[in-house]
Amino acid sequence: MARRSTRRRPSSSAPLTLPGELPDGEVPISTGTAEVVRDPDFPQRVTLHVNGVPSSSLDLADPGFLDFEYMQQMAAFVALLPPGPLRVLHLGAAGSAFARHVEHERPGSRQLGVDLDARLLELVREWFALPRSPLLRLRAEDAGVALASAHDASYDVVVRDVFADDRTPAHLVGTGFAAQAHRVLRPGGMLLLNCADRPPLTTARREVASLAAAFGPGAAAQGRLAAVAEPAILKGRRYGNLVLAAVRAIPEDTARDDSQDGPATPDLHDPRLARALRSLAVPATLLAGEDAAAFAGTAAPLDTPATG
Numbered sequence: 001m002a003r004r005s006t007r008r009r010p011s012s013s014a015p016l017t018l019p020g021e022l023p024d025g026e027v028p029i030s031t032g033t034a035e036v037v038r039d040p041d042f043p044q045r046v047t048l049h050v051n052g053v054p055s056s057s058l059d060l061a062d063p064g065f066l067d068f069e070y071m072q073q074m075a076a077f078v079a080l081l082p083p084g085p086l087r088v089l090h091l092g093a094a095g096s097a098f099a100r101h102v103e104h105e106r107p108g109s110r111q112l113g114v115d116l117d118a119r120l121l122e123l124v125r126e127w128f129a130l131p132r133s134p135l136l137r138l139r140a141e142d143a144g145v146a147l148a149s150a151h152d153a154s155y156d157v158v159v160r161d162v163f164a165d166d167r168t169p170a171h172l173v174g175t176g177f178a179a180q181a182h183r184v185l186r187p188g189g190m191l192l193l194n195c196a197d198r199p200p201l202t203t204a205r206r207e208v209a210s211l212a213a214a215f216g217p218g219a220a221a222q223g224r225l226a227a228v229a230e231p232a233i234l235k236g237r238r239y240g241n242l243v244l245a246a247v248r249a250i251p252e253d254t255a256r257d258d259s260q261d262g263p264a265t266p267d268l269h270d271p272r273l274a275r276a277l278r279s280l281a282v283p284a285t286l287l288a289g290e291d292a293a294a295f296a297g298t299a300a301p302l303d304t305p306a307t308g
Contacts, residue, residue, distance in 0.1 A: 022046065022127055029119040030140075036127060046128075048095040050120065053163075056095025058128055064104035069282050070241040071098050073228050074192045076276040077245050078102065078157060080266045081190065085109040089150060089184070091143035091172065092161035092194075095124050096136065102157075103131045111136045114146040144171045148306065150184040158185060161194040168195070173207060174304030178214030178246070187250040188265050191215075195244050199236035204244065205299035208292055211246040213301045220293035223269035224249060227287045227295050228277055234285055234295075268292075 026033040032051040039045035048056040057067035066072050085108035093113030102109050118140035143162050158181045181191045197204040212219050219225045224247040233240040250265045269288040277284040287295045
């Protein structure tokens, strides 16, 4: 479900974990098996396979490294947020590659990674150079339960990256899930979804419609809604990953325009975001604002109950 970008060299040559400390072959976990596969060209790079599926790719010498294309796209979105540490909720932790990247780019961020597999979380702590608690807490729990139990306006970013086989579990899609995510985001906060779909992208279109319904009727017009993928995926030529994004609006009485002090709602129509996505090793196309609404078209929202 996750493609890799063109290989690039690490920014650091000092490994934080030696390859010899990693296991050989499959290791039993609560939900099946996990395996760490070393990269023959870059020994410090490893891919975590869960039940035979590549789930995380890390460079043990470079915590900022992101190999999967959809994670690079997510990182471009996060770069739009104001400077400084973030509070991030990761629904679907696996090897916590994206959490490592966030801490590398924004030191001092407080993050919670949630995964259903308790044993897997124990092992990735042991195998990989993950930020220690409280910078990164790992919790074995259903993602929907974790989201429902989060406090209102408690996170700057919520990332959904959960799959059962090649699909996102039903209770983590649709209007109910999106409404819960909207609730736990701070004003100006961002929801990022990893959506795997195949032509004619019916699921992705309905997910965008669900985000529009949950994040308010002005979400598209105000540049708070977006979809990103490689051109071939958006044109319906093949199966692949799309990143969907929605931003919680900052109330008008606290928002600002360019001539005033105060917080500003991130604009997903920002040309800097489009340029960043086009400049990736595998260029991606941004559909933001009304273009995202046009992508959804007449697709009906996925009406689902609240998670939890």
